Amino acid sequence: MTKIHKQPYRLPPPLIPKELLGMGYTCSSCSRQNQIDWITPQPFPKQPIQHIGGNNHYVPASITQVCPCGHFNHIPFPTKASESTWGLFGDEAEREFQEGELPGVESKAHFFTISLATIHRDSALQFQQKLSDLKQAVRPDRAPSEWQLHMTNVWNLPPNTDGFALADKLEKVRFIRNVASLLQKFRPDLFTINVSSCRVLSENDEWRKLVKTNKQEVFATALITSLHLVRSNNKSLIWNFDHNVPPEKRNGSEGWAEEVFLGLQYSPVFTWLSAGSLVQSPRFHIPGSHYLLEVADALSFLVARDFEQRTKGRLSDFPSSLTGVGHYQAFDENGSLSFRWNNGLPFDKFYPRLLTTKRRSK
Ligand SMILES: [Zn+2]
Numbered sequence: 001m002t003k004i005h006k007q008p009y010r011l012p013p014p015l016i017p018k019e020l021l022g023m024g025y026t027c028s029s030c031s032r033q034n035q036i037d038w039i040t041p042q043p044f045p046k047q048p049i050q051h052i053g054g055n056n057h058y059v060p061a062s063i064t065q066v067c068p069c070g071h072f073n074h075i076p077f078p079t080k081a082s083e084s085t086w087g088l089f090g091d092e093a094e095r096e097f098q099e100g101e102l103p104g105v106e107s108k109a110h111f112f113t114i115s116l117a118t119i120h121r122d123s124a125l126q127f128q129q130k131l132s133d134l135k136q137a138v139r140p141d142r143a144p145s146e147w148q149l150h151m152t153n154v155w156n157l158p159p160n161t162d163g164f165a166l167a168d169k170l171e172k173v174r175f176i177r178n179v180a181s182l183l184q185k186f187r188p189d190l191f192t193i194n195v196s197s198c199r200v201l202s203e204n205d206e207w208r209k210l211v212k213t214n215k216q217e218v219f220a221t222a223l224i225t226s227l228h229l230v231r232s233n234n235k236s237l238i239w240n241f242d243h244n245v246p247p248e249k250r251n252g253s254e255g256w257a258e259e260v261f262l263g264l265q266y267s268p269v270f271t272w273l274s275a276g277s278l279v280q281s282p283r284f285h286i287p288g289s290h291y292l293l294e295v296a297d298a299l300s301f302l303v304a305r306d307f308e309q310r311t312k313g314r315l316s317d318f319p320s321s322l323t324g325v326g327h328y329q330a331f332d333e334n335g336s337l338s339f340r341w342n343n344g345l346p347f348d349k350f351y352p353r354l355l356t357t358k359r360r361s362k
Pocket of ligand 1: 027028070
């Protein structure tokens with residue numbers, strides 16, 4: 001087995017929550033006042049260690065900082081209670097734009113988004129039932145639990161195929177809008193986080209690399225943000241994602257997700273945010289195998305559609321604002337992260353440069 005600190009990992013994005021900026025410590029050797037370096041990775045990943053023969057974990061809650069005098073300072077972080085554990089379910093969507101397709105952008109561009117969803121247990125059963133009813137109505141011949149809802153499939157489906165009772169575009173739009181409204185009805189018990197990013201290919205970049213970087217950055221940000229939000233509420237979490245590669249084709253091609261997670265464990269910010277709770281590597285599931293994966297799929301689909309339509313100067317037939325208020329985040333042109341609680345993707349705020357007044361015919 002490869003030693004853990006020899007395993008490949010991706011450097012975490014330099015995201016530092018505001019409240020941590022300027023935080024300092026006193027060197028225990030020379031008494032110098034230093035600021036904590038939140039960016040430089042720790043020499044080893046801070047991973048929970050399971051006790052032999054038990055279910056308990058030892059969770060690292062401290063970091064090491066080297067003073068200019070050369071002394072290694074051990075800095076313990078405050079820990080927080082974990083009243084309960086939230087299962088967060090995530091899924092992604094992406095769009096590729098050719099040269100000149102985005103307003104004012106001459107090169108190719110890649111849009112990537114991840115949504116995470118969870119629901120309060122008091123509402124979970126009721127929500128699941130309502131979603132199941134919607135699925136039943138649209139595909140009457142099969143039990144709703146036997147098939148997974150993927151919005152892209154629904155949208156691209158030829159009329160009345162595969163047992164779907166969707167005769168035309170209008171009926172598809174109505175169905176998608178109904179699912180979106182269901183999400184809205186269950187706010188605030190239904191809680192979602194959406195992270196998105198649009199990267200433009202520069203002359204010195206390779207397309208494949210750009211796509212990979214975009215995905216990794218959004219994924220790492222989704223993990224950090226959700227950890228931040230959940231731990232601020234004294235809860236712990238477990239991440240669940242759709243595995244978008246079929247089992248027979250998996251040869252470590254989604255290994256990057258694990259490398260991103262391992263990279264986060266090197267980050268002092270991640271140790272701070274974990275605040276003593278057990279934060280385990282994300283779990284990957286069969287796509288849509290949990291109703292909250294269907295919710296995450298739907299939200300990512302709506303956000304990607306919003307983005308695509310707005311850049312063309314028109315509104316989506318099923319805007320993400322129908323899903324009610326969620327937590328949205330995006331990288332701006334300078335690479336810094338903005339966030340807001342909003343009724344749908346705040347396109348004007350996040351992507352002002354891509355706003356266009358030009359209306360093209362449909
Ligand atoms: Zn010192």
